[in-house]
Amino acid sequence: xxxxxxxxxxxxxxxxxxxxxxxxxxxxxxxxxxxxxxxxxxxxxxxxxxxxxxxxxxxxxxxxxxxxxxxxxxxxxxxxxxxxxxxxxxxxxxxxxxxxxxxxxxxxxxxxxxxxxxxxxxxxxxxxxxxxxxxxxxxxxxxxxxxxxxxxxxxxxxxxxxxxxxxxxxxxxxxxxxxxxxxxxxxxxxxxxxxxxxxxxxxxxxxxxxxxxxxxxxxxxxxxxxxxxxxxxxxxxxxxxxxxxxxxxxxxxxxxxxxxxxxxxxxxxxxxxxxxxxxxxxxxxxxxxxxxxxxxxxxxxxxxxxxxxxxxxxxxxxxxxxxxxxxxxxxxxxxxxxxxxxxxxxxxxxxxxxxxxxxxxxxxxxxxxxxxxxxxxxxxxxxxxxxxxxxxxxxxxxxxxxxxxxxx
Amino acid sequence: xxxxxxxxxxxxxxxxxxxxxxxxxxxxxxxxxxxxxxxxxxxxxxxxxxxxxxxxxxxxxxxxxxxxxxxxxxxxxxxxxxxxxxxxxxxxxxxxxxxxxxxxxxxxxxxxxxxxxxxxxxxxxxxxxxxxxxxxxxxxxxxxxxxxxxxxxxxxxxxxxxxxxxxxxxxxxxxxxxxxxxxxxxxxxxxxxxxxxxxxxxxxxxxxxxxxxxxxxxxxxxxxxxxxxxxxxxxxxxxxxxxxxxxxxxxxxxxxxxxxxxxxxxxxxxxxxxxxxxxxxxxxxxxxxxxxxxxxxxxxxxxxxxxxxxxxxxxx
Numbered sequence: 001x002x003x004x005x006x007x008x009x010x011x012x013x014x015x016x017x018x019x020x021x022x023x024x025x026x027x028x029x030x031x032x033x034x035x036x037x038x039x040x041x042x043x044x045x046x047x048x049x050x051x052x053x054x055x056x057x058x059x060x061x062x063x064x065x066x067x068x069x070x071x072x073x074x075x076x077x078x079x080x081x082x083x084x085x086x087x088x089x090x091x092x093x094x095x096x097x098x099x100x101x102x103x104x105x106x107x108x109x110x111x112x113x114x115x116x117x118x119x120x121x122x123x124x125x126x127x128x129x130x131x132x133x134x135x136x137x138x139x140x141x142x143x144x145x146x147x148x149x150x151x152x153x154x155x156x157x158x159x160x161x162x163x164x165x166x167x168x169x170x171x172x173x174x175x176x177x178x179x180x181x182x183x184x185x186x187x188x189x190x191x192x193x194x195x196x197x198x199x200x201x202x203x204x205x206x207x208x209x210x211x212x213x214x215x216x217x218x219x220x221x222x223x224x225x226x227x228x229x230x231x232x233x234x235x236x237x238x239x240x241x242x243x244x245x246x247x248x249x250x251x252x253x254x255x256x257x258x259x260x261x262x263x264x265x266x267x268x269x270x271x272x273x274x275x276x277x278x279x280x281x282x283x284x285x286x287x288x289x290x291x292x293x294x295x296x297x298x299x300x301x302x303x304x305x306x307x308x309x310x311x312x313x314x315x316x317x318x319x320x321x322x323x324x325x326x327x328x329x330x331x332x333x334x335x336x337x338x339x340x341x342x343x344x345x346x347x348x349x350x351x352x353x354x355x356x357x358x359x360x361x362x363x364x365x366x367x368x369x370x371x372x373x374x375x376x377x378x379x380x381x382x383x384x385x386x387x388x389x390x391x392x393x394x395x396x397x398x399x400x401x402x403x404x405x406x407x408x
Numbered sequence: 409x410x411x412x413x414x415x416x417x418x419x420x421x422x423x424x425x426x427x428x429x430x431x432x433x434x435x436x437x438x439x440x441x442x443x444x445x446x447x448x449x450x451x452x453x454x455x456x457x458x459x460x461x462x463x464x465x466x467x468x469x470x471x472x473x474x475x476x477x478x479x480x481x482x483x484x485x486x487x488x489x490x491x492x493x494x495x496x497x498x499x500x501x502x503x504x505x506x507x508x509x510x511x512x513x514x515x516x517x518x519x520x521x522x523x524x525x526x527x528x529x530x531x532x533x534x535x536x537x538x539x540x541x542x543x544x545x546x547x548x549x550x551x552x553x554x555x556x557x558x559x560x561x562x563x564x565x566x567x568x569x570x571x572x573x574x575x576x577x578x579x580x581x582x583x584x585x586x587x588x589x590x591x592x593x594x595x596x597x598x599x600x601x602x603x604x605x606x607x608x609x610x611x612x613x614x615x616x617x618x619x620x621x622x623x624x625x626x627x628x629x630x631x632x633x634x635x636x637x638x639x640x641x642x643x644x645x646x647x648x649x650x651x652x653x654x655x656x657x658x659x660x661x662x663x664x665x666x667x668x669x670x671x672x673x674x675x676x677x678x679x680x681x682x683x684x685x686x687x688x689x690x691x692x693x694x695x696x697x698x699x700x701x702x703x704x705x706x707x708x709x710x711x712x713x714x715x716x717x718x719x720x721x722x723x724x
Contacts, residue, residue: 041412064605086610088625130724131678134686168722169684220606221592223616235607 001319004365009151009181009298009356010323015208021252025245033242034233047244050251057254058200059189060217067216067234068247072180073102075201075216078238079176080106082224083143083199090142092116096128097341099147103178107145126155126289126342133162143174149181152338152354154298155289163196174198174222180206184257185264185295190217198222204246209253213246263359268296270366271357275299277370282377283393284404286348288339297357302339302348304404305387305394306380311353314376320369323354347400413483414519420487432493434476440546441503443538445531446565452481452528454489456535458496460503460543467547468504468554472496484521485528491517492532503540504554509533523604527574569614572604577618584622592616652715653680659714664707675703683718685711
């Protein structure tokens with residue numbers, strides 16, 4: 001059985017070119033780039049080139065605005081905690097209810113420790129109301145941390161506009177965005193369209209580099225204290241010997257993403273094809289963020305009256321890899337905080353499935369999944385106490401019947 | 409980071425350590441001028457000596473014929489020392505002329521230095537200066553009469569805070585106090601420190617910490633970033649926030665809305681914070697891309713004239 005991998009928002013396959021680029025730095029070129037001898041200097045030069053490649057990829061004006069971390073979570077913590085430490089006179093932070101746990105949990109912890117945190121709500125399509133954002137800005141606001149693309153639904157937030165409004169209100173307020181899901185899929189231009197952003201985090205393993213490498217863009221002059229102390233590396237902003245092989249890998253992944261950016265149109269076509277077929281063939285499903293701007297690769301939908309895990313299990317029997325809600329939240333028995341914030345009907349919130357594609361997926365794969373899914377859903381609905389199998393629709397006494405049948 | 413040296417730097421260094429002919433390692437006995445700079449504690453130290461061909465009548469016309477150095481330091485410190493001696497000897501400078509040799513000349517001779525190593529060239533220039541002062545003392549030359557200032561401070565020793573411009577903690581702290589510098593941009597404008605890579609701004613022991621040490625941690629946190637700029641979030645003293653908002657509404661009703669209504673548009677006030685007025689175009693105008701920019705200008709101009717000169721309009 002061949003594998004159909006549609007879980008690219010969780011992690012991506014490593015591109016063969018990336019593995020090849022890394023290999024010399026795992027074997028012959030093992031030297032510490034801080035050492036003085038010639039072979040180490042070659043490694044230092046490669047590191048410098050890699051930094052320039054990654055910086056160019058996100059449109060940074062200076063390579064030293066990019067610092068490498070172990071993951072996006074570390075990049076998020078570095079930006080958020082560093083900004084707080086550098087601005088001790090302000091106590092207010094703005095974020096959203098639908099952030100990745102790497103930001104959400106940190107902000108909740110800051111709230112427990114005396115910071116004043118505004119968690120902005122979203123509408124049924126996962127969108128922010130920019131008016132809510134404007135009203136949340138205060139004279140004591142020190143930081144805005146709002147993700148670019150949602151990892152569960154792919155819904156995009158208008159970070160260009162939010163950053164502009166922030167800086168027009170008060171240039172001292174710092175703007176951070178977790179762009180882990182968008183970097184590599186959408187063009188980022190920190191010297192142009194995204195010029196009002198101070199900090200931007202992303203990760204290698206969401207863009208065909210390995211796990212264990214992240215990056216943080218830190219605009220020159222943006223006040224931020226280091227998170228990891230104890231080393232001159234990264235201009236003193238992040239101690240620890242540079243993870244050279246993985247940095248080289250990330251740079252190669254950026255090069256590839258840049259070359260393949262046009263392919264994202266094809267990814268969107270495949271995603272749309274899957275979405276259309278599923279909507280046509282499975283009654284009563286809710287596509288999350290259907291009316292919002294979304295990432296080209298993400299399809300998140302909820303199926304009324306069945307549970308997501310049962311679908312994942314059957315899909316896995318067919319060799320199809322997908323997620324139900326965020327992989328990060330699956331350890332808890334709570335339904336996804338993102339879908340709850342979007343007020344997805346309670347009859348559907350447990351039945352969410354996320355397919356996330358990459359440029360390595362094909363039309364045949366997508367068609368295969370579209371062919372399997374109706375049966376996967378039907379098998380579970382067949383067991384559901386709320387489903388009328390004869391009419392293939394909810395039973396009239398099912399909770400929320402009027403709304404579901406009325407709106408679908 | 410390993411350093412990337414120019415070929416010239418590497419060659420000068422290798423020649424010096426191998427004692428090739430034409431290199432300048434050494435110390436002149438009974439020199440006419442001797443100058444030292446740096447200390448072993450800060451990792452770079454140089455002793456610079458020179459001999460002159462004495463002018464029979466006018467000591468200020470002595471010519472330097474021989475220059476030697478002893479340097480404790482890295483590759484670039486030694487190469488910079490070589491460069492200094494070569495420049496001085498081949499130029500056949502008088503000591504007074506030699507004072508005009510700057511660290512930029514040394515960097516140029518070396519065909520560039522990594523920014524973190526520019527301080528090596530500064531060390532050469534400083535040692536040269538000290539040696540010339542020493543010569544002037546011995547020969548009874550009044551430097552002030554020749555237009556040179558004799559420095560009274562010596563703050564070149566100490567921890568380097570700004571590596572790009574080689575500025576030390578004692579120097580920066582003195583300047584912060586002397587020039588009443590309150591913010592990082594003010595420091596950069598006054599003495600360049602922190603103006604290039606900006607890494608030293610918020611590092612532990614960086615410029616912000618020096619400001620805090622000189623002025624106290626909470627001297628005025630809000631002054632930090634922008635200095636004397638007035639806080640736009642402070643409401644106008646004459647009007648309460650309620651009165652201010654009422655007046656903004658009234659001016660929009662009287663002047664702006666009638667104008668927009670002609671095209672089926674309207675304007676919504678999203679929020680007012682101090683003198684910041686957040687507006688959004690509604691109705692037919694909302695879909696016109698040009699309208700947003702125009703609206704901001706028109707509304708802002710009207711509100712400035714009718715309500716308060718300090719009003720700023722932000723389009724949402």
